[in-house]
Amino acid sequence: MADWISLNRVAVLPQRGRPVACTGAEASESDAADHEAFRRRASEWRAAFSAQSGQDWALYFEDTAEFAAALFGAWHAGKRVYLGGDNLPATLARLQPHVAGFAGDVPAELSPLFAEAGNITRHGGDSSEEWMPLDEESTRLMVFTSGSTGEPVAIEKRLSQLAREVEALQAAFGADLGEAAVHGTVSHQHIYGLLFRVLWPLAAGRAIVPRTFFPEDMAMALARRDSVLVASPAHLKRMPEQLDWASLHGRVRAVFSSGGALPAESALAAKRLLGVAPTEIFGSSETGGIAWRRWNGEQPAWQALPGVHWRVEQDVLEVRSPHLLQDEWWRGQDRAIADSNGGFRLLGRADRIVKIEERRVSLDALERQLAEHDHVQEAKVLSLTGARNTLAAVIVPSEAGWSCLHEIGRRGFSLQLGQHLATSQDAVTRPRRWRFVEALPVNAQGKSTEAMLTALFRPERPQPRWLKRDDSAAELELDLDPSLAAFDGHFPQAAILPGVAQLDWAIRFGREAFALPPLFLRMEALKFQRVARPGDRLTLSLEWQANKHTLTFRYVSVHGPHASGRVVFGHDD
Numbered sequence: 001m002a003d004w005i006s007l008n009r010v011a012v013l014p015q016r017g018r019p020v021a022c023t024g025a026e027a028s029e030s031d032a033a034d035h036e037a038f039r040r041r042a043s044e045w046r047a048a049f050s051a052q053s054g055q056d057w058a059l060y061f062e063d064t065a066e067f068a069a070a071l072f073g074a075w076h077a078g079k080r081v082y083l084g085g086d087n088l089p090a091t092l093a094r095l096q097p098h099v100a101g102f103a104g105d106v107p108a109e110l111s112p113l114f115a116e117a118g119n120i121t122r123h124g125g126d127s128s129e130e131w132m133p134l135d136e137e138s139t140r141l142m143v144f145t146s147g148s149t150g151e152p153v154a155i156e157k158r159l160s161q162l163a164r165e166v167e168a169l170q171a172a173f174g175a176d177l178g179e180a181a182v183h184g185t186v187s188h189q190h191i192y193g194l195l196f197r198v199l200w201p202l203a204a205g206r207a208i209v210p211r212t213f214f215p216e217d218m219a220m221a222l223a224r225r226d227s228v229l230v231a232s233p234a235h236l237k238r239m240p241e242q243l244d245w246a247s248l249h250g251r252v253r254a255v256f257s258s259g260g261a262l263p264a265e266s267a268l269a270a271k272r273l274l275g276v277a278p279t280e281i282f283g284s285s286e287t288g289g290i291a292w293r294r295w296n297g298e299q300p301a302w303q304a305l306p307g308v309h310w311r312v313e314q315d316v317l318e319v320r321s322p323h324l325l326q327d328e329w330w331r332g333q334d335r336a337i338a339d340s341n342g343g344f345r346l347l348g349r350a351d352r353i354v355k356i357e358e359r360r361v362s363l364d365a366l367e368r369q370l371a372e373h374d375h376v377q378e379a380k381v382l383s384l385t386g387a388r389n390t391l392a393a394v395i396v397p398s399e400a401g402w403s404c405l406h407e408i409g410r411r412g413f414s415l416q417l418g419q420h421l422a423t424s425q426d427a428v429t430r431p432r433r434w435r436f437v438e439a440l441p442v443n444a445q446g447k448s449t450e451a452m453l454t455a456l457f458r459p460e461r462p463q464p465r466w467l468k469r470d471d472s473a474a475e476l477e478l479d480l481d482p483s484l485a486a487f488d489g490h491f492p493q494a495a496i497l498p499g500v501a502q503l504d505w506a507i508r509f510g511r512e513a514f515a516l517p518p519l520f521l522r523m524e525a526l527k528f529q530r531v532a533r534p535g536d537r538l539t540l541s542l543e544w545q546a547n548k549h550t551l552t553f554r555y556v557s558v559h560g561p562h563a564s565g566r567v568v569f570g571h572d573d
Contacts, residue, residue, distance in 0.1 A: 023343040046072075048116070059071060233262045361429045366379075396436075548568075
């Protein structure tokens with residue numbers, strides 16, 4: 001498959017007439033774009049990029065098929081492509097000094113490049129002879145690590161590395177997938193989504209579904225034809241039980257997961273709902289794919305992907321593979337042990353050892369011990385820096401854990417978990433600060449980054465506990481922790497929650513609950529009746545009147561009503 005990336009090889013679709021890309025969850029087979037349409041769009045992007053003098057270009061597209069056409073067009077125009085993980089202002093600002101321009105779904109002030117339909121005349125048409133195989137060494141892509149402990153780091157990938165990884169995936173799993181369409185809940189802007197939702201399907205001739213799906217749409221989308229689901233642990237852990245998953249049994253050919261460890265409970269639940277055991281992929285932006293495991297029963301060992309070699313040196317995993325730039329052993333920070341059946345098992349990160357008051361503490365060991373408690377579903381432990389380092393824990397309670405928390409309170413619950421750790425940890429090496437959340441915060445890759453977890457201990461808003469949520473009404477509880485940033489300066493002698501924070505929270509939680517129009521127009525009937533203080537538990541009631549574009553909110557507590565009002569929204573037109 002040395003020339004797999006040439007558009008002449010993509011899907012060999014002209015002979016079969018199968019689609020390159022469906023148009024969405026509601027797409028039928030007849031709606032799909034054929035290979036000629038995809039190649040024509042790639043030609044238009046090639047013409048657009050060829051007309052630009054700059055070498056480096058950043059791409060960000062919500063639509064996977066349009067992204068794929070732009071990527072091929074840029075590469076065939078001799079450009080190096082940068083992939084930002086999102087289109088947030090901070091991400092675009094970091095990219096801007098390094099690229100000649102942007103293409104895709106970015107703000108108009110960045111003057112994104114546009115590929116005009118029909119603009120392929122610069123190349124004298126679109127005959128197949130013009131699509132020569134790309135040079136695997138000179139064709140480059142810049143991807144970024146997830147930045148789990150700091151700023152994202154840029155990593156250059158050669159086409160040769162990507163090509164070898166696609167070949168390994170096809171060799172390992174291709175025979176089971178057939179002609180299944182590829183759906184995803186992860187972004188193609190990251191290396192995992194790029195490989196599994198774009199490069200591998202196109203090279204193997206499978207249909208790719210352009211848009212990212214979420215659980216509410218997933219069952220309907222996957223049931224339309226034989227399908228592959230490319231997901232993350234965060235999405236597989238939150239699959240709604242009430243959907244009609246039984247209709248998918250036999251239609252879902254494979255489920256892939258990457259970006260973090262998939263808990264055994266979630267893996268077996270996904271197998272029960274989707275009718276197929278999830279296949280986890282272990283790797284990183286630096287190494288590419290390393291190994292895989294499939295959850296058919298008890299926790300399986302990791303098996304190396306074709307062409308990947310591994311060894312354990314001083315308890316740390318080392319790998320050597322064609323997915324790396326250099327043909328030499330690469331040593332990471334994953335502790336491992338060889339399995340008796342020829343695979344390996346991971347034991348946590350070697351670099352997650354911190355010093356607390358001169359004591360060495362394994363954050364992985366603390367997380368494992370906390371997760372053994374019946375009241376804990378998931379646990380993350382981190383070190384907070386300050387005048388002195390402090391351990392902090394973010395806990396997702398189990399159903400029994402939530403009942404216990406409401407019965408004995410946050411302090412009592414944290415003391416209970418601390419006592420659970422006391423069998424192996426003294427007071428110095430146990431967490432001093434705790435946060436209890438319904439779900440761990442995750443980024444587009446489904447990863448809980450250190451920055452996200454740290455923000456929970458200096459949050460702008462409290463973590464909501466949703467009591468009710470439907471198309472027109474929602475209700476949630478908010479505990480006003482004294483550490484909320486909103487209390488800063490309001491006021492030193494007696495902290496109170498400012499009204500502007502209450503307005504901001506109503507709108508932000510309203511956007512989580514309902515599909516609100518993008519523009520804020522005005523406030524109406526605003527009343528502040530009683531101050532809210534640290535330690536209060538507020539109940540926020542939200543009502544959305546779609547026909548009037550009006551969000552009504554009301555804050556109450558055991559002390560009585562605190563604030564209420566209406567927010568009117570509108571559209572650009």
